Amino acid sequence: MTTVSDPSTRVVHPLSPTTEAEVAAVREVLAGAGMLGEHVRYAFFAPEEPVKSEVLAFDGGDVERRFRVLLLDLATGQSWDTVVSATARELVSARELDPARDGQPPIIDAEFEFIEDVLNAEPAWLAALSARGIEPAGVRAVPLSAGVYDYPEETGRRMARAFGFRQDHEADHPWAHPVDGLVAYIDLTNRTVDRVIDTGVVPVPGSSGNFDDPQVQGAPLEGLKPIEISQPEGRSFTVDDGRVRWGKWDLRVGFNEREGLTLHQIAFDGRPVCYRASVAEMVVPYADPAPVRFWQNYFDCGEYMFARYADSLELGCDCLGDIHYLDATLADDLGNPKTVRNAICLHEEDQGVLWKHTDIFTGAREVRRQRRLVVSFFSPIGNYDYGFYWYLYLDGTIELECKATGVVFTNATPGEYATEVAPGLGAPFHQHLFSARLDMTVDGLTNAVEEVEAARVPMGGANPYGNAFARSAVRLRSESDGQRDASPGTGRVWHVVNTERTNALGQPVGYVLHPQGQPTLLADPASSIAARAGFATRALWVTRYDPAQRYSAGDFVNQHPGGAGLPSYVTADRDVDGQDIVLWHTFGLTHFPRPEDWPVMPVDRTGFTLKPAGFFDRNPALDVPAPDSRCH
Incomplete structure (x- = not known):
């Protein structure tokens, strides 16, 4: 195990739970290495666990903690697979991914957030909604992973596919109102729509899916008495730094x-x-x-x-x-x-x-x-x-x-x-x-x-x-x-x-x-x-x-x-x-x-x-x- 160089990230076991100080230390290392620009986002972060033999041989002493981070540049689509030592505060490795060979990093929240704006700027999408008599402002877009199919033009590009669901009011669950026969293929890096597939107008179902509406739930079921679970002498297990007995x-x-x-x-x-x-x-x-x-x-x-x-x-x-x-x-x-x-x-x-x-x-x-x-x-x-x-x-x-x-x-x-x-x-x-x-x-x-x-x-x-x-x-x-x-x-x-x-x-x-x-x-x-x-x-x-x-x-x-x-x-x-x-x-x-x-x-x-x-x-x-x- 490597000697710990940063007391703020010291832990007692190689498998101790991740701490906020370690997350902060990893970010500082990546920023110092010039890898965090304005448009760069984390697509993945997790402990890089030591190999089994090291953990099984551990009997106390200093612990090195490494973390794996996938970085994605939203502006260019470039991505990197990195490993950072939070204890030594150093970048251990960094490799740029080849999307055509390696695949893409996971989809992240920042990409979900702009999908509706992208769709509502696409004439073909707006025309499809108009043909169905649906206002774009009332449609919730559901972006989904694209998979890999026989579309050579998508190779190496970061793609998603999106359905629309009509939402009739703020508390309405749109899953009840799918806008069917319609899907959009979206380039997440360029924030553009590659194609809109419209196979024809299908009536949007009108039944409510609002399971949290008291009128839908009906009167509470009568006759169910409270169940109380108690352990007067307390629980039988102990937890210490993630270790459970x-x-x-x-x-x-x-x-x-x-x-x-x-x-x-x-x-x-x-x-x-x-x-x-x-x-x-x-x-x-x-x-x-x-x-x-x-x-x-x-x-x-x-x-x-x-x-x-x-x-x-x-x-x-x-x-x-x-x-x-x-x-x-x-x-x-x-x-x-x-x-x-x-x-x-x-x-x-x-x-x-x-x-x-x-x-x-x-x-x-x-x-x-x-x-x-x-x-x-x-x-x-x-x-x-x-x-x-x-x-x-x-x-x-x-x-x-x-x-x-x-x-x-x-x-x-x-x-x-x-x-x-x-x-x-x-x-x-x-x-x-x-x-x-x-x-x-x-x-x-x-x-x-x-x-x-x-x-x-x-x-x-x-x-x-x-x-x-x-x-x-x-x-x-x-x-x-x-x-x-x-x-x-x-x-x-x-x-x-x-x-x-x-x-x-x-x-x-x-x-x-x-x-x-x-x-x-x-x-x-x-x-x-x-x-x-x-x-x-x-x-x-x-x-x-x-x-x-x-x-x-x-x-x-x-x-x-x-x-x-x-x-x-x-x-x-x-x-x-x-x-x-x-x-x-x-x-x-x-x-x-x-x-x-x-x-x-x-x-x-x-x-x-x-x-x-x-x-x-x-x-x-x-x-x-x-x-x-x-x-x-």
């Missing part, structure tokens, strides 16, 4: 604008389980092939840095119980510190029965209650709101639950590829596909993956009555082996085992990834989105650890032509048997919207579970105390 669990909590919540050095009873866990990417591909909508897909992590919009959570609204909140310190477009108050929520929840038995021979009657530690955050991005909830259980189980709510995207042409959710209002079919990056350290660094599933045994000599079934286990030995699909019909799971450690029964210690087995990417394999979201074509990828391989779709997702990320990482076909490995798990929702999803969508859930399998010699939760003396 609860029961036998010990971990660190981090946050950045691209992945949101990150968990680090997760250990149970002093034994490592997972070095780093995060949602490294999410993509939302839409199914409508219409001329104005075929391009519609969003990488909410890689194109929008969705966690920069994280909500400030409120007790009684977002979280119930004895809550501990953590703030998240980010950087705004100008590189100044921006702290999101109460971005992360930590609390305990009762989770029903943990284990129970009443014995007919001895009369023993024992029951214990399960509880879980919840670490969560919520972020709105456009029309949707996403919640990410990591759960840690008393029996060593880890679970991630992603919650999708908000407002479904709309069109005015319900039909083969959309559900009619209100009169004349459609909600196109789409998917929400997440990619979890799980840097596993199951009892150490020498891990391997076995694909385990149920196997039928044919009736015959060894199975004369046909009742037998067995378990099939296949070791995934290379990165080419490690590209797998789920198989709900056979109960397929993936065991992450340590190749050098066994339990008291001589079995390899392990943890099991249980997928939910929902569809992966449904777009055609030859499509643009399949090339750009290659990670979403498989439920599991297993790779050798490489500190430079951090994101499922690559470093620069916006307008990248495809092939980056996991498809590129695995071309080396490295050995993953008894190695330091990373699991990448694709999971998600295939959403055929319902009328019940309008005007605001009840939470839909998806996720996965990691459960110990042979990691312990017996039930690790035998020592959980009984809930009450009367329960013996």
